[in-house]
Amino acid sequence: MAYNFDWSVLWRQPYGMWLLQGLWLTIKIGLLAWIIALSLGIVIGTLRVTPWKPLRFFASAYTELFRNVPFLVQLFFWYYAGPMLLGDRLGHALNQIIGLNYYVAIFALGIYTASRVAEHMRAGFASIGREQYQAVLSTGMTQYQMYRYVIIPYALRIILPPLTTEFLTIFKNSSIAMTIGVAELTFMSYRIDAETFHGLEATTGAMFIYLLLGLTVVRIMGFIESRFKIPGMIGR
């Protein structure tokens, strides 16, 4: 077997530009999906512990539905079946949107990761002692105020380390968007492979870019953790 390594496919034009374009799309998908995941995840996670049963039921159903179905299946469902669920007219209009696969990827990744964030939130709530809740309520705060001003900020600071993992995972999961034709980093490395047959180099290049991206995220989250950790709770 003779395989000639040609690492120049990583910077030679147009391939180098492809990788950068792919990286940019990966970052955009990851960040936008993370905004959805974090905000929706906090809400769903909180609903799971509120005293109102219908809301609790809805939140558990959401979490179990999205975390028990493989992400790839969810992505295919939203992309191919999603628009059809909305009826002929609306579905047809949706299918006309240019870049629909990109929006679907962000949406699907966001709501999928939200279910995971929600579970971390629940763990965060559980780790706060019962007496804390009682103390807050005894000051005269309403349920809403209690969660908004005390419990949620408290829980978020406790679960920062697992949230870092989720934030990292969202960038890695964004590579699955390739299967519906989103030209993100993995897609571009495969495209270089198809054009040049130097897939080994292209994939290795993509691997290092993901690694750098991940390490950057870890750095940023490490900074946030050190700023917001509750002394004595994490990072002893």
Next chain:
Amino acid sequence: MKKLFAIFVSVALVFAFAAAPVFAGGTLEKIEKTGKIKIGFREGSIPFAYVDPKVGKHVGFSVDMAKLLAENLSKRFGKKIEIVPYTVTPKTRIPMVVNGTIDIEMGSTTYTQKREDVADFSMIFFFSETTFLVAKDSGIKTLQDLNGKKVGAARGTTNLRAVEKLAKEGKFKPKAIIVTETHPQGMLALKTGKIDAYSTDRSLLEGLRMKDDHPEKWMTVPFAIAYEPYAYIVRENDSDFRDFVNNTIIWAIKTGKFFELYEKWMGPKGVVPIPMSQAYKSYLEMMVYPISDGWWKK
């Protein structure tokens, strides 16, 4: 520092796996030793190589050719040579041959000079052309009718490259080029209205159309944008094995088995009727070089 070390270790691990054992020796010797030939088939290249849901196995014209190849190999080595089927995609078919996972890919791969750089090809056994599948009531008849429409093609195919090239050169102006993973997904995108036209080889498009619940709703357009000669992929610089594959094709043409298989898959009563053009028939007849009985012997 600690982190740097961790990175080095992970990189070292990757290369340890990448440096998988490289086998030496020719493909024929390997087949004789193991009694098996590893063949890559596609899952949705109708009628050449696809998975029949009824039997859950690969079937098709090229799959039957693979059986002839295995038969001849059995005759050469005087023992039964078994086919080990692997499923390949447009993306994996060449790397899998190059890295030795499979010995040959038998499907519907277009012979291109670019691909010839990394792998070898058997002789050309079929001709197709890149064109589009559209809804019959869409009114798309010429390339210019596709201006402002959404066009799809599968990743890593010559068809996608042809569509992208035409769009880049300004020969037509599609609204968007949507990339799918497989041909059945392309058909799904077409049916759900995500794209207005799906592009691949005419023979494969006819296959997708025939497998649809309403074949009469779709049609391939009357023009073509690229020419696609099919051949089988074998490893670079292994002429003994390549000769054996070529001899099998020539032998099949000479004995008429090739035409029987053509009739079975692409004849009027076949899975995808594709009339054999006079030019194609002449090509096959003229390609046949004198081949003696018992050519498979060592």
